Amino acid sequence: xxxxxxxxxxxxxxxxxxxxxxxxxxxxxxxxxxxxxxxxxxxxxxxxxxxxxxxxxxxxxxxxxxxxxxxxxxxxxxxxxxxxxxxxxxxxxxxxxxxxxxxxxxxxxxxxxxxxxxxxxxxxxxxxxxxxxxxxxxxxxxxxxxxxxxxxxxxxxxxxxxxxxxxxxxxxxxxxxxxxxxxxxxxxxxxxxxxxxxxxxxxxxxxxxxxxxxxxxxxxxxxxxxxxxxxxxxxxxxxxxxxxxxxxxxxxxxxxxxxxxxxxxxxxxxxxxxxxxxxxxxxxxxxxxxxxxxxxxxxxxxxxxxxxxxxxxxxxxxxxxxxxxxxxxxxxxxxxxxxxxxxxxxxxxxxxxxxxxxxxxxxxxx
Amino acid sequence: xxxxxxxxxxxxxxxxxxxxxxxxxxxxxxxxxxxxxxxxxxxxxxxxxxxxxxxxxxxxxxxxxxxxxxxxxxxxxxxxxxxxxxxxxxxxxxxxxxxxxxxxxxxxxxxxxxxxxxxxxxxxxxxxxxxxxxxxxxxxxxxxxxxxxxxxxxxxxxxxxxxxxxxxxxxxxxxxxxxxxxxxxxxxxxxxxxxxxxxxxxxxxxxxxxxxxxxxxxxxxxxxxxxxxxxxxxxxxxxxxxxxxxxxxxxxxxxxxxxxxxxxxxxxxxxxxxxxxxxxxxxxxxxxxxxxxxxxxxxxxxxxxxxxxxxxxxxxxxxxxxxxxxxxxxxxxxxxxxxxxxxxxxxxxxxxxxxxxxxxxxxxxx
Numbered sequence: 001x002x003x004x005x006x007x008x009x010x011x012x013x014x015x016x017x018x019x020x021x022x023x024x025x026x027x028x029x030x031x032x033x034x035x036x037x038x039x040x041x042x043x044x045x046x047x048x049x050x051x052x053x054x055x056x057x058x059x060x061x062x063x064x065x066x067x068x069x070x071x072x073x074x075x076x077x078x079x080x081x082x083x084x085x086x087x088x089x090x091x092x093x094x095x096x097x098x099x100x101x102x103x104x105x106x107x108x109x110x111x112x113x114x115x116x117x118x119x120x121x122x123x124x125x126x127x128x129x130x131x132x133x134x135x136x137x138x139x140x141x142x143x144x145x146x147x148x149x150x151x152x153x154x155x156x157x158x159x160x161x162x163x164x165x166x167x168x169x170x171x172x173x174x175x176x177x178x179x180x181x182x183x184x185x186x187x188x189x190x191x192x193x194x195x196x197x198x199x200x201x202x203x204x205x206x207x208x209x210x211x212x213x214x215x216x217x218x219x220x221x222x223x224x225x226x227x228x229x230x231x232x233x234x235x236x237x238x239x240x241x242x243x244x245x246x247x248x249x250x251x252x253x254x255x256x257x258x259x260x261x262x263x264x265x266x267x268x269x270x271x272x273x274x275x276x277x278x279x280x281x282x283x284x285x286x287x288x289x290x291x292x293x294x295x296x297x298x299x300x301x302x303x304x305x306x307x308x309x310x311x312x313x314x315x316x317x318x319x320x321x322x323x324x325x326x327x328x329x330x331x332x333x334x335x336x337x338x339x340x341x342x343x344x345x346x347x348x349x350x351x352x353x354x355x356x357x358x359x360x361x362x363x364x365x366x
Numbered sequence: 367x368x369x370x371x372x373x374x375x376x377x378x379x380x381x382x383x384x385x386x387x388x389x390x391x392x393x394x395x396x397x398x399x400x401x402x403x404x405x406x407x408x409x410x411x412x413x414x415x416x417x418x419x420x421x422x423x424x425x426x427x428x429x430x431x432x433x434x435x436x437x438x439x440x441x442x443x444x445x446x447x448x449x450x451x452x453x454x455x456x457x458x459x460x461x462x463x464x465x466x467x468x469x470x471x472x473x474x475x476x477x478x479x480x481x482x483x484x485x486x487x488x489x490x491x492x493x494x495x496x497x498x499x500x501x502x503x504x505x506x507x508x509x510x511x512x513x514x515x516x517x518x519x520x521x522x523x524x525x526x527x528x529x530x531x532x533x534x535x536x537x538x539x540x541x542x543x544x545x546x547x548x549x550x551x552x553x554x555x556x557x558x559x560x561x562x563x564x565x566x567x568x569x570x571x572x573x574x575x576x577x578x579x580x581x582x583x584x585x586x587x588x589x590x591x592x593x594x595x596x597x598x599x600x601x602x603x604x605x606x607x608x609x610x611x612x613x614x615x616x617x618x619x620x621x622x623x624x625x626x627x628x629x630x631x632x633x634x635x636x637x638x639x640x641x642x643x644x645x646x647x648x649x650x651x652x653x654x655x656x657x658x659x660x661x662x663x664x665x666x667x668x669x670x671x672x673x674x675x676x677x678x679x680x681x682x683x684x685x686x687x688x689x690x691x692x693x694x695x696x697x698x699x700x701x702x703x704x705x706x707x708x709x710x711x712x713x714x715x716x717x718x719x720x721x722x723x724x725x726x727x728x729x730x731x732x
Contacts, residue, residue, distance in 0.1 A: 086484025086660040088454040118452025121485050123661050146627070159678055161687040166677065174619045176626070184622065186615040192608055209607055218684025236612055237602050241575055242558055246602055249552040249693040252678070253540045256550065260542070260670045261512070261661045267677050294452040295489050295627045304626045311532065311633050312525055312618070318584025321527040327615040 014350040015342035016366050022047045024357065024364050025059055031360035032069045033076035034098065042100040045131035050343045053334035054187075056196035057132045060349045064129070065098065066356055073280045074128050078102055083125075088117040091262060092124045096280050099130030099151075103285055107136040110289035111143050118294035124285040125262035129153075133173035134187035134328070140175060140289045141183050144298050147175040148288035152258040154281070155268045157191045158232035159252075160245040163218030165232035166268040169194055170254035175328075177292075179302035181309045185328030190250040191233045198224050198233065211238045258284035342366075380716040381708035382732050388413045390723060390730050391425055397726035398435045399442035400464065408466040411497035416709045419700035420553075422562035423498045426715045430495070431464065432722055439646045440494050444468055449491075454483040457628060458490045462646050465496030465517075469651055473502040476655035477509050484660035490651040491628035495519075499539035500553030500694070506541060506655045507549050510664050513541040514654035518624040520647070521634045523557045524598040525618075526611040529584030531598035532634040535560055536620035541694075543658075545668035547675045551694030556616040557599045564590050564599065577604045624650035708732075 022043045029039035042065075050058035068074040078097020082090055090109055094102035106122040113120025130136070133149040140147030153168035169189040176184045192212050201208050202224035215221040216230030220239065227233070236247025259266035264284030271281055292301050309326050317324060338344075345353070350364075357364045388409045395405035408431075416424035434440040444463020448456055456475055460468035472488040479486025496502070499515040506513030519534035535555040542550045558578050567574050568590035581587040582596030586605065593599070602613025625632035630650030637647055658667050675692050683690060704710075711719070716730075723730045 084661055086657070087482070089484040089656070089660045091661045116453070117483055118455040119485065119487050121656065146622070158684075159681065159690050161684050161690050162678075162681050163684045164682040166681045172616075174622075176619075176622050184618065186619055188609075188612040188615060190612075192603065211608055214684070218682075218687070236609060237558065238604070238608060242577055242604060242608075243554075243602060245691070245693075246554040246556075249554060250538075252550065252674070252693065253542075253552055255674065256512070256540075256542050256671070260667060260674055261656075261658065263662060263666070263670075266670075266674055268681075290455070290487070290627075291452065292627065294455045295450055295457045296629060300629070301626060304629075304632075305622070308618070308621065308626060308632055312528075315525065315528050315532045315634075316530040316584075318524075318527050318529045318580070321584070324525050324527050325611070327611075327618065 012347045013344035014347055014366065016345055016350070017342045018047050018051055018339060020364075020366060021050070021059055021343060024353065024362060025062060027362045028062065028066065028356060028360055031362060032066065034069075035077060038078065038098065038101040041104045042098045045100040045135045047343070048135050049132045050345070051335045051338045052132070052134070052331035053338070054132055054331065056194055059345070059353060061129070063352055063356060068128070071278070073278060074098060080105060088113055088119055089121040089123070092122060094124050094127035096126050096128065096282070099128040099283070099285070102127050103130040103136050103287070104139075106285065106287045107139045107147070107149070107289070110287045111140060111145060114145055114289040114291045115143075118291050120289045122287045123257065123262045124287075125259070125264040126282050127264070127285060128281045128283065130285060132187060133171045134175065134185050134331075136287055137173035137175035137187070138183065138185055141177045143289070144177065144292050146290040146292065147173070148290070149173040149285070150254045150257055151285040152255045152264070152266060152270070152283050154270045156195050156233055157235055157251065158214055158218065160235065160240050160248045161218075163214065163216060163232075167235065167248060167251045168255065168267075168270070169233065170251045170258075172250070172254070176305060177302055178305040178309060179299070181306045182332045183328060184305065184309070184326060185331065187328070190236050190247050190254065192236055192238055192247070193233060195233065198227050202228060254286075257286040261286070378713045379710035380713055380732065382711055382716070383708045384413050384417055384705060386730075386732060387416070387425055387709060390719070390728060391428060393728045394428065394432065394722055394726055397728060398432065400435075401443060404444065404464065404467040407470045408464045411466040411501045413709070414501050415498045416711070417701045417704045418498070418500070418697035419704070420498055420697065422560055425711070425719060427495070428722060429718055434494070437644070439644060440464060446471060454479055454485055455487040455489070458488060460490050460493035462492050462494065462648070465494040465649070465651070468493050469496040469502050469653070470505075472651065472653045473505045473513070473515070473655070476653050477506060477511060480509075480511055480655040480657045484657050486655045488653045489623065489628045490653075491625070491630040492648050493630070493651060494647045494649065496651060498553060499537045500541065500551050500697075502653055503539035503541035503553070504549065504551060507543045509655070510543065510658050512656040512658065513539070514656070515539040515651070516620045516623055517651040518621045518630070518632060518636070518649050520636045522561050522599055523601055523617065524580055524584065526601065526606050526614045527584075529580065529582060529597075533601065533614060533617045534621065534633075534636070535599065536617045536624075538616070538620070542671060543668055544671040544675060545665070547672045548698045549694060550671065550675070550692060551697065553694070556602050556613050556620065558602055558604055558613070559599060561599065564593050568594060620652075623652040627652070
């Protein structure tokens with residue numbers, strides 16, 4: 001049983017419909033000065049995370065966006081500009097607006113480029129946390145394209161042989177359409193776990209599996225307090241013996257694409273306080289769209305996808321296991337479930353949302 | 367101490383200069399009917415692996431290529447053709463020739479596309495094992511581009527919750543130039559370890575670290591024999607608890623880009639015998655080149671790379687460690703060392719090469 005499942009059992013939840021939640025979040029953003037269309041997209045990205053069961057990136061994060069808009073660290077009106085352009089690529093400046101706004105536009109531009117040039121690649125600088133990477137990768141699916149999305153993040157993990165959190169959880173997302181099967185949607189941090197899992201363990205006083213994270217000497221620890229006080233998460237793979245330098249390498253690759261290539265912040269420069277004051281994130285993203293028919297007929301591609309997924313799911317199971325999953329499968333099942341039942345929000349999250357609503361004069365009623 | 371280091375100590379080696387080795391391998395390929403230029407490239411890729419200390423992908427593999435050419439499973443003359451083309455992408459058919467030949471051409475075409483369209487993406491079908499992925503990613507460096515390279519491989523690893531080896535070790539390579547620092551060159555399998563490390567442990571009767579691989583019931587084992595007889599390597603991350611589904615997801619992503627998109631074989635279809643007979647591999651690759659100046663001035667990019675690498679290397683070390691490495695650093699150090707000292711070949715590898723030479727009338731003298 002995972003820590004997440006433990007929490008599901010012990011924490012009380014409230015069911016809220018996706019539509020109610022989306023409208024609420026949109027209205028909060030509008031009250032803070034975000035233009036209506038931008039507010040809708042930002043709300044949709046957050047609610048999509050909750051629908052798909054990725055609550056670490058859902059409406060539970062709303063207070064962070066709200067606080068940063070209120071303190072001037074995020075601009076409510078994103079003045080997005082094209083910095084450079086080639087036939088297949090664009091560099092966008094996100095104008096320090098909500099990450100969701102520039103990211104949605106960036107992937108739209110990838111798709112447009114891919115229609116003309118076969119592929120489209122848009123890098124973004126001067127942006128903020130954009131929610132789940134999978135949202136943008138999946139935007140390509142209805143256009144019969146493959147979608148790719150990377151972002152860098154504030155430093156939370158230690159490089160191999162290090163003891164200082166200077167690398168990000170820098171996620172990768174990749175989406176590919178199928179015929180009868182659900183799309184393949186990979187959406188993964190390049191660390192063993194996201195920071196949310198460490199925070200949950202701390203709140204519940206549950207020990208961590210040895211191999212998730214280290215203390216401030218770089219030694220693996222099961223104590224979430226030690227990780228959060230000067231330690232860090234391990235990159236995907238874990239310690240060097242288990243090839244953690246591969247996860248570390250992927251994380252740095254993503255910093256290169258999202259920041260070194262764009263002029264955004266990277267590593268521990270992200271959200272580093274200046275004169276004791278918080279600073280704007282200036283993180284970067286990198287998006288790609290690949291037109292399938294530039295390589296192969298669409299129907300051949302999607303039928304082959306079905307076959308590949310069938311081979312994986314039908315292959316022999318480990319003793320005691322009954323299913324082999326493909327990337328995105330659990331999330332599509334959650335989405336279907338939550339669209340019917342409503343989204344289960346932890347009571348604490350729900351009350352926090354109500355409080356945010358109260359502060360701007362928007363009611364959250366279920 | 368890793369298993370590799372153990373072996374370095376106990377196995378006798380012979381020093382051979384890179385030039386001697388490259389000429390020898392080229393001459394062997396020529397004797398087998400490979401055109402001289404193609405033979406040179408194929409030899410150069412293999413020797414580059416040995417120079418960089420990646421002996422699992424070096425001249426020790428020559429016999430496999432030779433055997434496959436002799437038995438008609440690889441065509442000595444690669445008839446490469448363009449199947450589809452867009453302004454930024456190409457699908458190539460490798461003509462079932464040596465993987466190195468079509469891959470070298472594919473990356474050249476990426477670079478040419480990127481000069482015109484900002485980025486260039488070439489997928490390949492009907493190919494064979496291409497050596498180290500890093501060779502092709504690094505081809506972009508002198509053109510001031512970022513290089514990307516993926517390939518799928520024969521099945522050697524188990525998906526999360528599976529017990530059957532149906533996914534590949536499917537590597538990712540990414541290269542980026544620096545100013546004063548050596549380039550960043552990531553070149554990694556998406557499994558915990560390559561199959562070579564399991565084979566070495568078997569030969570030396572050394573137990574595996576628990577978490578590298580499983581037996582034929584899907585249970586983690588330290589016995590290399592059990593892994594090689596019906597078990598499999600674990601994807602990067604290891605078991606589900608440590609997010610092995612991420613390595614599994616990356617491996618499948620690479621099968622999609624290299625095979626589903628191209629029409630090549632994937633998963634356990636690769637090298638599956640038909641009527642008890644070996645079949646040609648028909649694996650696929652995917653290459654990319656990204657022109658840096660489509661996004662940012664080159665000098666700004668390379669100076670920022672130096673700064674990023676400096677921050678990583680100077681960050682605090684885990685107790686007992688003195689260095690933090692960046693991707694490719696160890697390999698560049700090995701290359702410098704081996705260019706001076708010669709390449710240390712295991713005596714068994716050296717004798718095997720001599721035997722191959724004898725069979726085609728080419729002497730290997732040191």
